[in-house]
Amino acid sequence: MPEHDVLIIGAGLAGQRAALAAAQNGVSVAIMSKVHPVRSHSVAAAGGINAAIDVSDDWRSHAYDTVKGSDFLGDQDAIEVMCREAPGEVMHLEHIGVTFHRNERGELDLRAFGGASINRTAYVADITGQAILHVLYEQLLKHSSVVARYEEWFTTSLIIDDDGACVGVVARDIRSGRIETFAAKSVILASGGAGQCFKPTTNALICTADGMAQAYRAGAPLMDMEMIQYHPTTLAENGFLITEGARGEGAHLLNKDGERFMSKSAPNKMELASRDVVSRAEQTEINEGRGVGADGKGIYLDITVVPRKRTLEALREIVNIGKDFAGVDITREPIIIQPGQHYIMGGVKTDIDGQTPITGLYAAGEVACVSVHGGNRLGANSLLDTLIFGRRSGEHAAQRALSTPVPRISDTALRRDAKMIEEIIARPRSGRRVSEIKEELGTTMNSHCAVFRDGPGLQSAYETVRRLKEEAAHAYIDDSGTVFNQDVLGAIELGYMLDTAETIVAAAIERTESRGAQFRTDFPERNDAEWLKHINTTRGANGEPEISYSPVTITQWQPEERKY
Amino acid sequence: MDGVIVVEPMGNMPVIKDLIVDMDAVHWQKIRSVTPWLINREPVPEREYLVAREAMVDVTQSMACIQCGACVSDCLAMEVDPEFVGPAALAKAYRFVGDPRDDEPFERLRHLAENPDGMYSCTHCFKCVDACPKGVNPMGQIMRLRRIAGDDYKIEDRNNGYRHEQAFVKNIRANGLLHEADLLPDSYGGKFHPRAIPELLASLPVVIRGLLRRKITPAKALLHPHKAPKPLQAIFDQIESEPKRYELNLYVSGDDKDNETAGAVTEGAKR
Numbered sequence: 103m104p105e106h107d108v109l110i111i112g113a114g115l116a117g118q119r120a121a122l123a124a125a126q127n128g129v130s131v132a133i134m135s136k137v138h139p140v141r142s143h144s145v146a147a148a149g150g151i152n153a154a155i156d157v158s159d160d161w162r163s164h165a166y167d168t169v170k171g172s173d174f175l176g177d178q179d180a181i182e183v184m185c186r187e188a189p190g191e192v193m194h195l196e197h198i199g200v201t202f203h204r205n206e207r208g209e210l211d212l213r214a215f216g217g218a219s220i221n222r223t224a225y226v227a228d229i230t231g232q233a234i235l236h237v238l239y240e241q242l243l244k245h246s247s248v249v250a251r252y253e254e255w256f257t258t259s260l261i262i263d264d265d266g267a268c269v270g271v272v273a274r275d276i277r278s279g280r281i282e283t284f285a286a287k288s289v290i291l292a293s294g295g296a297g298q299c300f301k302p303t304t305n306a307l308i309c310t311a312d313g314m315a316q317a318y319r320a321g322a323p324l325m326d327m328e329m330i331q332y333h334p335t336t337l338a339e340n341g342f343l344i345t346e347g348a349r350g351e352g353a354h355l356l357n358k359d360g361e362r363f364m365s366k367s368a369p370n371k372m373e374l375a376s377r378d379v380v381s382r383a384e385q386t387e388i389n390e391g392r393g394v395g396a397d398g399k400g401i402y403l404d405i406t407v408v409p410r411k412r413t414l415e416a417l418r419e420i421v422n423i424g425k426d427f428a429g430v431d432i433t434r435e436p437i438i439i440q441p442g443q444h445y446i447m448g449g450v451k452t453d454i455d456g457q458t459p460i461t462g463l464y465a466a467g468e469v470a471c472v473s474v475h476g477g478n479r480l481g482a483n484s485l486l487d488t489l490i491f492g493r494r495s496g497e498h499a500a501q502r503a504l505s506t507p508v509p510r511i512s513d514t515a516l517r518r519d520a521k522m523i524e525e526i527i528a529r530p531r532s533g534r535r536v537s538e539i540k541e542e543l544g545t546t547m548n549s550h551c552a553v554f555r556d557g558p559g560l561q562s563a564y565e566t567v568r569r570l571k572e573e574a575a576h577a578y579i580d581d582s583g584t585v586f587n588q589d590v591l592g593a594i595e596l597g598y599m600l601d602t603a604e605t606i607v608a609a610a611i612e613r614t615e616s617r618g619a620q621f622r623t624d625f626p627e628r629n630d631a632e633w634l635k636h637i638n639t640t641r642g643a644n645g646e647p648e649i650s651y652s653p654v655t656i657t658q659w660q661p662e663e664r665k666y
Numbered sequence: 667m668d669g670v671i672v673v674e675p676m677g678n679m680p681v682i683k684d685l686i687v688d689m690d691a692v693h694w695q696k697i698r699s700v701t702p703w704l705i706n707r708e709p710v711p712e713r714e715y716l717v718a719r720e721a722m723v724d725v726t727q728s729m730a731c732i733q734c735g736a737c738v739s740d741c742l743a744m745e746v747d748p749e750f751v752g753p754a755a756l757a758k759a760y761r762f763v764g765d766p767r768d769d770e771p772f773e774r775l776r777h778l779a780e781n782p783d784g785m786y787s788c789t790h791c792f793k794c795v796d797a798c799p800k801g802v803n804p805m806g807q808i809m810r811l812r813r814i815a816g817d818d819y820k821i822e823d824r825n826n827g828y829r830h831e832q833a834f835v836k837n838i839r840a841n842g843l844l845h846e847a848d849l850l851p852d853s854y855g856g857k858f859h860p861r862a863i864p865e866l867l868a869s870l871p872v873v874i875r876g877l878l879r880r881k882i883t884p885a886k887a888l889l890h891p892h893k894a895p896k897p898l899q900a901i902f903d904q905i906e907s908e909p910k911r912y913e914l915n916l917y918v919s920g921d922d923k924d925n926e927t928a929g930a931v932t933e934g935a936k937r
Contacts, residue, residue, distance in 0.1 A: 199704030
């Protein structure tokens with residue numbers, strides 16, 4: 103049985119940063135991922151990373167923008183930590199090799215981004231996440247002797263001992279089908295978000311809420327789960343992300359009359375208001391018949407106002423996406439976009455060191471909820487969140503390991519998970535297919551749990567999710583092999599997604615107000631008196647989510663009306 | 667065939683199952699061979715390293731690599747020589763050689779030049795350029811490694827890679843067309859270079875094959891029937907008189923017209 107002081111699940115930015123930080127503290131570290139680390143979804147983060155590094159900027163300004171962006175649901179102590187440590191973290195990335203774009207003086211160039219009061223987004227063209235992810239992987243290769251890598255290993259469950267502490271995981275080697283117990287003094291979940299609960303989504307096929315569901319099943323609370331971000335610019339054809347960097351570089355949003363409609367809802371920031379505001383404005387235009395495209399469900403994103411050379415250099419990926427997937431040269435004509443599911447602000451509840459309420463279990467990145475994003479995340483704050491809280495989790499877990507004995511683990515969990523996999527493979531072909539259930543889940547969530555929500559719609563979504571959970575228990579698969587059996591993993595992932603979707607809908611039903619990404623047409627106002635608090639969902643005895651609340655931490659910024 | 671798409675596992679890598687190949691055994695092993703991390707220039711500054719804007723945009727082209735392995739799959743040189751470091755790893759190497767923050771570009775280049783399966787094993791077939799879905803242009807990065815190694819660091823490798831390349835330039839400059847009889851001796855430093863005699867003797871089988879296939883004839887070898895026309899020599903003069911080497915890079919491209927917006931372009935067209 104492999105044993106490590108710190109075991110990290112997930113090898114995106116949060117996981118890799120945690121691994122490097124833990125290794126620097128002299129403990130034995132391992133990082134496990136169901137895909138090769140450079141295939142992690144962090145690779146898709148395009149626009150950049152926020153940090154108050156400009157001499158005329160201040161971390162407090164960054165923090166205030168983040169608090170306001172969160173619609174005052176973010177915990178201000180955590181936001182202060184993130185924004186104060188941001189400049190140091192970006193400089194660290196620069197020193198280890200990230201090829202940040204420079205200005206004419208050779209310093210880091212900063213671009214404009216949504217909800218920010220000053221240019222504060224450092225970037226590498228529109229491949230910032232990819233550039234940082236690959237540089238961190240370079241560092242993992244450099245530190246191979248102190249960080250063990252389990253690439254293409256799929257975690258099936260967390261192991262909780264009799265005292266309620268997390269002491270390891272069970273995982274399956276995807277390449278061979280072998281299942282194994284891993285003992286660890288601390289486990290850090292860094293396994294990303296839940297985008298595949300929705301269809302369409304900008305998220306990769308791997309974003310199946312694994313860590314959220316694993317922690318939820320182990321008894322950890324999930325917080326702010328109702329807060330689902332719809333990104334204002336996803337390609338109408340297939341939901342691909344068109345970076346916010348486009349609007350940062352000056353692109354306009356136009357309705358079918360050619361009007362820059364953002365002047366109505368955000369006269370000062372226009373296209374660079376926070377994402378929830380822009381997505382709502384777009385959806386309103388579409389709902390009121392001013393959309394564009396064949397079905398009227400799109401909005402024009404006009405990038406032709408950006409100098410062509412600048413677009414080719416700094417927005418290269420979306421030039422290619424426009425050409426390859428929409429047949430549009432974005433330097434010459436507008437492209438049709440629409441709001442699309444992009445990010446979940448909620449996740450496993452943690453403190454500012456990544457600790458969850460379960461001893462020995464940490465979480466960082468999109469899987470976690472510190473909460474720095476509250477009701478709505480600002481663009482370019484997600485990369486920052488992964489790195490700051492990835493590092494802090496790694497450091498804290500390493501320190502903890504120094505004073506914790508190696509856990510003793512039985513093979514109960516291993517035998518249970520092995521049996522679970524055998525049971526899936528042996529299912530008769532009488533029920534529905536895994537892919538059908540997943541499809542229905544995604545379209546249901548996108549119909550009822552999107553930019554605008556209401557009580558009846560959410561109720562019907564909840565009932566659908568409950569039914570799908572029953573159907574999923576008998577869903578059959580085609581592949582019964584052991585080597586690279588993605589089919590059986592898909593069935594397990596479906597279970598993760600359904601548990602997580604259930605908590606999302608339950609929390610959205612619970613919050614009878616409109617704040618950040620949660621807009622209830624039946625409760626259209628923000629209601630600080632009743633709802634300036636987090637909703638936590640834990641798994642009840644009957645398997646259904648149970649709701650509880652926790653206070654929002656306010657340090658220096660009292661809630662006020664939110665205008666852009 | 668019309669309407670038929672052939673799907674097969676990637677080349678140059680062992681198949682695990684169906685379309686799944688073992689990238690770790692080939693691709694990643696080659697990536698690891700080029701010391702794929704930044705070796706910092708000391709002292710590490712308190713804030714960012716101050717570097718030229720163009721330099722960062724330049725290396726961003728190879729940072730755009732997603733490690734998909736398509737170039738490795740299609741590499742013809744690797745098919746012949748499985749030990750060849752290959753397009754992806756060499757593009758990765760350029761990402762550090764071209765990065766002004768790296769402290770050991772000379773060591774990196776010397777290693778890749780002296781390696782018999784290194785940068786000079788590329789045969790210019792353009793397959794990797796074609797295969798790359800991200801515009802990384804691996805062959806272009808390999809050629810830039812060679813130019814920096816040869817022209818800037820004067821690395822004359824034991825594989826005769828650099829001299830072979832110089833021989834081509836000399837050959838075309840003088841003859842306009844490739845004069846194969848001169849290519850081989852020039853690659854060893856010229857017909858009268860002491861090193862050329864043993865090397866040429868060792869290359870005798872190549873010479874004989876050339877004669878048999880009429881790539882060279884005794885008459886052509888001794889006489890130079892073709893001379894480079896003046897306009898061609900002018901091209902050489904022009905390029906060589908440039909104060910800076912001309913580097914073509916997709917990320918630092920475009921002319922002044924590209925600085926205008928599409929609206930301005932249309933306006934201009936109307937006028």
